[in-house]
Amino acid sequence: MRQEGTMKQLEISNVSKSFRKNEVLKNISFSVDTGTFGILGNHGSGKTTLMNMISALTKPSTGMIRFNDLDTVEDAIKVKELVGYLPQDFSLYDELNAYEMLGYIGKLNRIGTRKGIEERIEHVLELTTLRGAAYRKIGAYSPGMRRRLGIATVLMKDPQMIIVDEPTAGLDPLEQVRIRTLLTTIAEHKLILLSTHRVDDIAAVCEQFIFIKNKTIDFQGTPAEWLSGIQNPVIETKVEGTHQLNILAREFKVISMKQMQEGIHVRLILGNRTPDFQYTIVEPDLEDALLYYS
Numbered sequence: 001m002r003q004e005g006t007m008k009q010l011e012i013s014n015v016s017k018s019f020r021k022n023e024v025l026k027n028i029s030f031s032v033d034t035g036t037f038g039i040l041g042n043h044g045s046g047k048t049t050l051m052n053m054i055s056a057l058t059k060p061s062t063g064m065i066r067f068n069d070l071d072t073v074e075d076a077i078k079v080k081e082l083v084g085y086l087p088q089d090f091s092l093y094d095e096l097n098a099y100e101m102l103g104y105i106g107k108l109n110r111i112g113t114r115k116g117i118e119e120r121i122e123h124v125l126e127l128t129t130l131r132g133a134a135y136r137k138i139g140a141y142s143p144g145m146r147r148r149l150g151i152a153t154v155l156m157k158d159p160q161m162i163i164v165d166e167p168t169a170g171l172d173p174l175e176q177v178r179i180r181t182l183l184t185t186i187a188e189h190k191l192i193l194l195s196t197h198r199v200d201d202i203a204a205v206c207e208q209f210i211f212i213k214n215k216t217i218d219f220q221g222t223p224a225e226w227l228s229g230i231q232n233p234v235i236e237t238k239v240e241g242t243h244q245l246n247i248l249a250r251e252f253k254v255i256s257m258k259q260m261q262e263g264i265h266v267r268l269i270l271g272n273r274t275p276d277f278q279y280t281i282v283e284p285d286l287e288d289a290l291l292y293y294s
């Protein structure tokens, strides 16, 4: 018997998904209790496909997804009520202001009386720090404000789980921090699934995450555990020109390069051979990890 407070559980068991004969995901299994959980994968790895299934928008080809003891296929309507999904490309009505937009969402979702909707709007505006802009036309919002308003629309129906796709894409650093802070605040009371190809999002807000590669879960755990699995040293070295850089890139996984006055500074992951050039070993970070495991 589950106790109250642990009911937010999401369980994904042996889920596979194919579109005609094209298998996109294979035997995906993981479960999440609380907090912010990340789904990391390169472009086209199947993140959106997985989120669509978790939100009960599409069905797994095989396997089962349960949220709050509800099956996403059998109880799709109830699951949709409990889940708020903000895709990367969502639409807002530019001619409305935030207050009108949220009121419209409130009515659409039948979240309560007029007073109930107004109270809810006040709450989500406060949470997303949009109260000051509530009566401004959405068309004049910055990309960061639009994203926060997108999250506000999802929050209107008070879902138990929120799924966000690439929440910081295209935002300036300050707005990225705002969005991450907002997600962390929401995660105190709701389960958040964050799908991204960006490791800095994962590092900033996720306690646990999965890394999807070749249709399956390549890793599941904490960012620190992922880092500690890197077997090869990450190093920095200096080359004089692009010719030398190309030679290095043929043998090693080059992570980044920076043109400096005295040459090109290169960060790379060593292979098994001890290199015959001078280098400094550095602490690996999650960007290194992504390249290492990809």
Ligand SMILES: Nc1ncnc2c1ncn2[C@@H]1O[C@H](COP(=O)(O)OP(=O)(O)OP(=O)(O)O)[C@@H](O)[C@H]1O
Residues within 6 Å of the ligand: 019, 022, 024, 041, 042, 043, 044, 045, 046, 047, 048, 049, 050, 197
């Ligand atoms: N409705 C569909 N019909 C056919 N193929 C599809 C469909 N949806 C997704 N796919 C295919 O499934 C694969 C995974 O796509 P998906 O959009 O889930 O990846 P993603 O990790 O979300 O990518 P991105 O980060 O670029 O959004 C792709 O090869 C895509 O072409």
